[in-house]
Amino acid sequence: MDVTIFGSGYVGLVTGVCLAEVGNNVLCVDVDPGKIELLNSGGVPIYEPGLEEMIHRNREAGRLSFTTDAEAGVKHGLFQFIAVGTPPDEDGSADLRYVLAVARSIAEHMDSYRILVDKSTVPVGTADKVANQVRESLSERGADLEFDVVSNPEFLKEGAAIEDFMRPDRIVVGTDNPRTAELLRALYAPFNRSHDRLMLMDVRSAELTKYAANAMLATKISFMNELSNIAEAVGADIEKVRVGIGSDPRIGYQFIYPGCGYGGSCFPKDVRALEQTARSLGYEPQLLHAVEAVNFRQKAVLFDKIQTWFDGDLSGRAFALWGLSFKPNTDDMREASSRVLMEQLWDAGASVQAFDPVATEEARRIYGERPDLTLTTDAMSAAEGADALVILTEWSEFRSPNFDAIRSALKSPVIFDGRNIVDGELARAVGLSYVSIGRAP
Ligand code: UGA
Numbered sequence: 012m013d014v015t016i017f018g019s020g021y022v023g024l025v026t027g028v029c030l031a032e033v034g035n036n037v038l039c040v041d042v043d044p045g046k047i048e049l050l051n052s053g054g055v056p057i058y059e060p061g062l063e064e065m066i067h068r069n070r071e072a073g074r075l076s077f078t079t080d081a082e083a084g085v086k087h088g089l090f091q092f093i094a095v096g097t098p099p100d101e102d103g104s105a106d107l108r109y110v111l112a113v114a115r116s117i118a119e120h121m122d123s124y125r126i127l128v129d130k131s132t133v134p135v136g137t138a139d140k141v142a143n144q145v146r147e148s149l150s151e152r153g154a155d156l157e158f159d160v161v162s163n164p165e166f167l168k169e170g171a172a173i174e175d176f177m178r179p180d181r182i183v184v185g186t187d188n189p190r191t192a193e194l195l196r197a198l199y200a201p202f203n204r205s206h207d208r209l210m211l212m213d214v215r216s217a218e219l220t221k222y223a224a225n226a227m228l229a230t231k232i233s234f235m236n237e238l239s240n241i242a243e244a245v246g247a248d249i250e251k252v253r254v255g256i257g258s259d260p261r262i263g264y265q266f267i268y269p270g271c272g273y274g275g276s277c278f279p280k281d282v283r284a285l286e287q288t289a290r291s292l293g294y295e296p297q298l299l300h301a302v303e304a305v306n307f308r309q310k311a312v313l314f315d316k317i318q319t320w321f322d323g324d325l326s327g328r329a330f331a332l333w334g335l336s337f338k339p340n341t342d343d344m345r346e347a348s349s350r351v352l353m354e355q356l357w358d359a360g361a362s363v364q365a366f367d368p369v370a371t372e373e374a375r376r377i378y379g380e381r382p383d384l385t386l387t388t389d390a391m392s393a394a395e396g397a398d399a400l401v402i403l404t405e406w407s408e409f410r411s412p413n414f415d416a417i418r419s420a421l422k423s424p425v426i427f428d429g430r431n432i433v434d435g436e437l438a439r440a441v442g443l444s445y446v447s448i449g450r451a452p
Contacts, residue, residue: 012035012036012088012089012090012197012198013035013036013038013087013088013089013090014027014030014035014036014037014038014087014088014089014090014092014198015037015038015039015040015084015085015087015088015090015091015092016030016037016038016039016040016092016094016130017040017041017081017084017091017092017093017094017095017113017116018040018041018092018093018094018095018096018109018113018131019039019040019041019043019046019047019050019056019077020057020094020095020096021057021059021167021169021172021276022094022130022131022165022167023039023041023092023094023095023130024039024055024056024057024059024062024066025059025062025165025167025172025173025176026092026094026130026165026176027039027075027092028062028065028066028069028075028173029065029173029176029177029202030198031069031072031074031075032065032068032069032177033201033202034074034201035074035198036074036087037069037074037075037076037088038076038077038078038083038084038087038088039075039076039077039078040077040078040079040080040081040083040084041077041079042079042081043079044079047077047078047079050066050077051076051077053066053067053070057342057343058341058342058369059169059170059172059173059341060170060171060173060340061173061174062172062173065173081113081116081120082120085116085117085119085120085121085125086120086122088125089124089125089126089194090125090126090128090194090198091113091117091125091126091127091128092128092130092163093110093113093114093127093128093129093130093131093141094130094131095109095110095112095113095131096109096131097109097110097131097132097133099280099283099284102287103280103283103284103286103287104134104284104287104288104291105132105133105134105280105284107133107134107137107140110129110131110133110137110141111140111141111144114127114141114144114145114148115144115145115148117145117158118144118145118146118147118148118149118152118154118158119148119152121149121154121156121158122156123156124156124157124158125156125158125159126158126159126160126161126191126194126195127141127145127158127159127160127161128160128161128163128195129141129160129161129162129163129164129218130163130164130165132164132165132221132222132225132277132280132281132284133162133218134218134222134284134288135215135218135219135222135288136215136218137162137218138160138161138162138185138214138215138218139160139214141160142158142160145158145160159186159188159191160214161184161185161186161191161195161214162183162184162185162186162214162215162217162218163182163183163184163185163195163217164183164217164218164220164221165221166179166180166181166183166221166224169275169338169340169341169343170338170339170340170341171340176202177202178202179202179203179208180208181208181209181210182199182202182203182208182209182210183210183212183217183220183221184196184199184209184210184211184212184217185211185212185213185214185215185216185217185218185220186211186213186214187213187214192211195209196209221281222281222284222285222288225277225278225281225282226281226282226285226299226302228266228278229273229278229279229281229282229302229303229306230298230302231266231267232266232267232268232270232272232273232278232306233273233301233302233303233305233306233309234267234305235249235253235267235268235269236269236270236272236305236306236309236448237305238252238269238449239269239448239449240312240449242449242450243449243450243451246451247449248449248450248451249269249431249448249449249450250269250431250449250450252449253267253268253269268405268430268431269431269448269449270309270348270405270429270430270431270448271309271310271312271313271348271352271403271429271430271448272306272307272309272310272312272348272351273306273337274310274337274338274344274345274346274347274348275337275338275343275345275346275347276343276345276346278306279303279306279346280346282299282302282303283303285299286299286300286303309348310348310351310352311351311355312429312448313348313352313401313403313427313429314351314352314355314356314359316427316446317330317356317399317401317427318359320399320425320427320446321398321399325356325359325360325361326359326360326361327360327361328361328362328398328399329361329362329363329364329396329397329398330356330361330362330363330364330397330398330399330400330401331364331365331366331393331394331395331397331399331400331401331420331421332349332352332353332363332364332365332366332393332401332403333365333366333367333390333393333400333401333402333403333404333406333409334349334367334402334403334404334405334406334409334430335347335349335365335367335370335371335373335374335403335404336349336367336369336370336373336404337349337404338404338405339404339405339406339407340369340406341369341370342367342369342370342372342373343370343373344370344373344374344377347403347404348403348429349365349403349404350377352401352403352429353365353378353384357383361383361398362382362383362384362385363383363384363385364385364387364392364393364394364395364396364397365384365385365386365387365393366386366387366388366389366390366392366393367404367406368406368408371386371387371388374386390408390409390412391413391416391417391420394416394417394420394421395420396420396422397420397421397422398421398422398423399421399423399425399426399427400417400421400425400426400427401426401427401429402426402427402428402429402430402432402433403429403430404430405430405432409432409433410432410433411433411434412433414437414438414440414441414443415441417438417443418441418442418443421443424442424443424444425443425444425445425446426438426443426444426445426446427446427447428445428446428447428448429448430448431447431448431449431450433445435447435450
């Protein structure tokens with residue numbers, strides 16, 4: 012089938028390449044000529060395991076190409092995926108400017124039936140707005156053409172996006188038109204194996220499903236983070252509590268890991284946007300507000316612990332940071348806890364020596380060259396001569412470090428583990444102090 016994807020960002024690229032992988036003819040359109048040039052010369056603008064090889068393979072096979080030409084994109088595909096960004100407005104609601112611009116452009120260039128597929132995370136009611144925009148633009152050019160707008164949210168996790176797309180646990184399709192539903196079912200058939208994972212529903216329920224999923228996951232994390240602070244106060248160990256509650260299948264072990272807060276481009280943005288949607292409709296959401304507030308406070312927990320440890324004086328001290336990305340297997344630093352901590356340390360007059368397996372370039376892009384930030388090419392160099400080591404991202408390679416080497420490298424032998432990933436007993440055995448989340452030091 013012929014498929015066009017508007018937006019060659021994270022979601023658009025993964026969707027495009029995976030649809031090409033199963034034999035579709037995919038044309039990706041983006042307004043950024045630099046990005047398209049890079050993709051056409053074999054480069055990839057984002058880091059995602061497996062993506063580069065897959066793009067290469069499908070370009071070679073002639074099933075995947077990239078262009079800035081919107082008209083060619085509209086002419087190409089029966090399916091017109093909208094996967095452009097929806098940056099948050101000042102009040103936290105999603106800005107639909109780019110989504111509606113794509114809708115307008117599709118309406119301007121289409122000459123026969125098209126299916127517009129909302130893939131970006133968009134507020135409930137967006138499909139209606141997209142449909143109104145297309146209707147309006149079609150009538151401006153005096154065209155009377157049929158189209159449908161479908162909500163088909165994505166549930167990809169950064170770092171595991173290809174796997175999530177190729178083997179989805181659900182494919183949510185929101186449409187009121189049974190014929191369109193069948194076309195989407197056919198497009199997704201290669202990904203819909205072993206049992207039916209395609210969930211057909213009305214458009215608004217599909218749109219809300221996406222927010223509900225992310226808000227629920229964020230709620231689990233904030234709940235555990237709140238509990239971790241209570242555990243510390245009462246002298247309990249949150250890791251024991253985690254195992255204790257996770258064994259109940261109604262609760263489950265997933266997404267109940269306490270830490271220094273969730274980040275990324277999705278949870279913070281989506282929780283705020285859902286809160287804003289509810290508020291704009293006259294409903295004051297209390298739980299969603301608390302989920303975000305707990306996370307905001309949790310991102311400062313490590314700084315508080317560090318400050319207490321050093322009796323409130325961090326000026327002139329150097330801190331080794333392991334992990335800059337908001338989670339492992341990505342170089343994405345959007346809303347990362349590392350950024351909050353670095354900025355707090357700088358404000359307190361301290362400097363940072365940071366290592367991340369893939370995000371150092373991104374850190375350089377965000378913060379530029381500055382005397383109080385040193386980015387190292389390996390973990391132990393970051394620790395060298397630092398006053399303390401702070402672990403911020405749960406990268407596998409940080410889980411089992413050489414504690415002897417860390418003790419020799421640090422000026423004061425203490426590890427602050429913001430993700431509870433290293434074995435505190437082993438650290439203590441070599442004379443290191445170990446401070447973690449939700450447990451007595
Ligand atoms: C999230 C969802 O997991 C995806 O299903 C969804 O499709 C995606 O948002 C999206 O809306 O596009 P992602 O942002 O890639 O995916 O990241 P997650 O793996 O969910 O991690 C989010 C944050 O929560 C990370 O900072 C992680 O360190 C933190 N986390 C996760 C915890 O603190 N504790 C946990 O138990 C799990």
